[in-house]
Amino acid sequence: MIRGLYSSATGMIVTQKQAASIEENLDNVRNPGYREEQNIVTSFPSMLLERISAGSGAEKVPIGGMGTGVNADRLAMKLGSGLxxxxxxxxxxxxxxxxxxxxxxxxxxxxxxxxxxxxxxxxxxxxxxxxxxxxxxxxxxxxxxxxxxxxxxxxxxxxxxxxxxxxxxxxxxxxxxxxxxxxxxxxxxxxxxxxxxxxxxxxxxxESNVNVNDQMVKMVVAMRAYEASQRVLQIQDQSIEKAVNEVGKV
Incomplete structure (x- = not known):
């Protein structure tokens, strides 16, 4: 459950960085020779989950993987000429x-x-x-x-x-x-x-190779992704709060 918080939080951080890059591109749309910048998004290593049967020496049965979030650690320049x-x-x-x-x-x-x-x-x-x-x-x-x-x-x-x-x-x-x-x-x-x-x-x-319409669409997508991650984070927080309160009643 705590890992879900990390996944949602890293998603929000990435979309914030993407929005900042889009703003930078729009600021330089009239700057001769400017090249659009794009965030390189990578995934953190996934974790393999296993089910452990009762009893000593029991076999571990793989039940699937779980993502641990994403990261945008660098920028890349978009190739292609401007007008x-x-x-x-x-x-x-x-x-x-x-x-x-x-x-x-x-x-x-x-x-x-x-x-x-x-x-x-x-x-x-x-x-x-x-x-x-x-x-x-x-x-x-x-x-x-x-x-x-x-x-x-x-x-x-x-x-x-x-x-x-x-x-x-x-x-x-x-x-x-x-x-x-x-x-x-x-x-x-x-x-x-x-x-x-x-x-x-x-x-x-x-001129720059920035397409204003394309950047506006990307901004809308980034904001929606941010809002989605925010809602998931709130749900995770509510689930943890409920679990803590239920345990306290036992």
Whole structure:
């Protein structure tokens, strides 16, 4: 009976975490390059129940298993591209194909799908947070007013090749978002994406891949699951109270 309390309580905790993730997704729906986050829900180990017959040395007869609850201990990034929107800003770059831009932060290299870039005071390509965008040869720049970025990431300035945007591939489940940004980190070694598979579009950005309607449905489901677990918890509590009172009368 006590185990039933744990199962219901862990179910409520998981749905709370799911609701928090949904809220985070909705908050970032207009954030370029944001990837929807999903909770990875796992079950605690189940317990095997056995019936023990009376008498010494009696055989234990398995009568089935019992779940001990669930847990949501980590987040995974949902793969899939967002809508590409034209901005006509030369520093904006939409990565249409798979992969991630590489940027240099104070903590090291990080990865992003957010191509809303700008030029710094030295005319180097950087993110709006001030992190330099990396090419195959390092930082990109200085760039003149007539620079261009081709579909494969080649950066030209007045027709001359400056560098090529560095694009890498990483398994989505291994990426961890840093704080409230669209920067991701990983313990994996990023793999360079083959040039002939890269597709970019200058003067455009990729929006988030969050579907608002889908998130609203998930929120309703999560709230109903929370309410169901709450009702079960109340029933378990009432059963325990009744059992304690009945025992007290014996």
């Amino acid at each position: 590409v929107v034209e901005t006509n800003q030369p520093t904006d770059v939409a990565l249409v194909s798979e992969g991630f831009f590489v940027v240099q932060t104070r903590a090291g290299e990080r990865f992003t799908r957010n191509g809303h870039f700008e030029l710094d005071e030295a005319n180097r390509l950087r993110t709006t947070a001030g992190n330099l965008v990396l090419g195959e040869n390092g930082e990109i720049g200085p760039l003149g007013p007539n620079f261009s970025i081709e579909y494969d990431g080649t950066v030209r300035d007045n027709g001359e090749v400056v560098d090529r945007l560095r694009i890498v591939d990483i398994q989505g489940t291994e990426l961890q978002r840093e704080g409230k940004t669209t920067l991701y980190n990983t313990t994996q070694i990023p793999v360079p994406v083959a040039r002939d598979t890269i597709q970019m579009r200058q003067g455009a950005i990729e």
